[in-house]
Amino acid sequence: MRRAVCPGSFDPITNGHLDIIARASKLYDVVHVAVMINQAKQGLFTVEERIELIREVTESFGNVQVESFHGLLVDFCKQRDIPAIVKGLRAVSDFDYELQMAQMNNGLSGVETLFVPTNPTYSFLSSSLVKEVATWGGDVSHLVPPQVFEALTKRLARH
Numbered sequence: 001m002r003r004a005v006c007p008g009s010f011d012p013i014t015n016g017h018l019d020i021i022a023r024a025s026k027l028y029d030v031v032h033v034a035v036m037i038n039q040a041k042q043g044l045f046t047v048e049e050r051i052e053l054i055r056e057v058t059e060s061f062g063n064v065q066v067e068s069f070h071g072l073l074v075d076f077c078k079q080r081d082i083p084a085i086v087k088g089l090r091a092v093s094d095f096d097y098e099l100q101m102a103q104m105n106n107g108l109s110g111v112e113t114l115f116v117p118t119n120p121t122y123s124f125l126s127s128s129l130v131k132e133v134a135t136w137g138g139d140v141s142h143l144v145p146p147q148v149f150e151a152l153t154k155r156l157a158r159h
Helices: 015-027 047-061 073-080 092-109 127-135 146-158
Strands: 003-008 030-036 064-069 084-089 112-117
Touching: 003 015, 003 073, 015 030, 015 047, 015 084, 015 112, 030 047, 030 073, 047 064, 047 146, 073 092, 084 092, 092 112, 127 146
Parallel strands: 003 030, 003 084, 030 064, 084 112
Antiparallel strands: none
């Protein structure tokens, strides 16, 4: 079984994230989506809500498993016998940081990192930007899956 992980905070999952996960799901038998738990950061959505949204939008792929993790990603990989991390790169600036992380992860555990260039349509896209634009009333419906747009709209209406 070829296995890989797509890690991130996914607060919320965007069409850019979904594109990377979809492409990874064609390359690997099982793709684990690891939702990072960061106790120091207050997300817009709870970790459980993010997991549920990701499960909904990746259900049709048929080979995606979604769960949370905290700590080192390489420990998550070791516990599940996952030899590869798949990361999307939006720009050269992403590469500098991600290369350092890839080298550290490989040095710690031998886990390889596969960099996938982001679809140019999503090269500017980030969860933070989606939240900021949506908070100020901008239309982000084309940047996130419909279920996520609905959840985002409901959440922001309460704030």
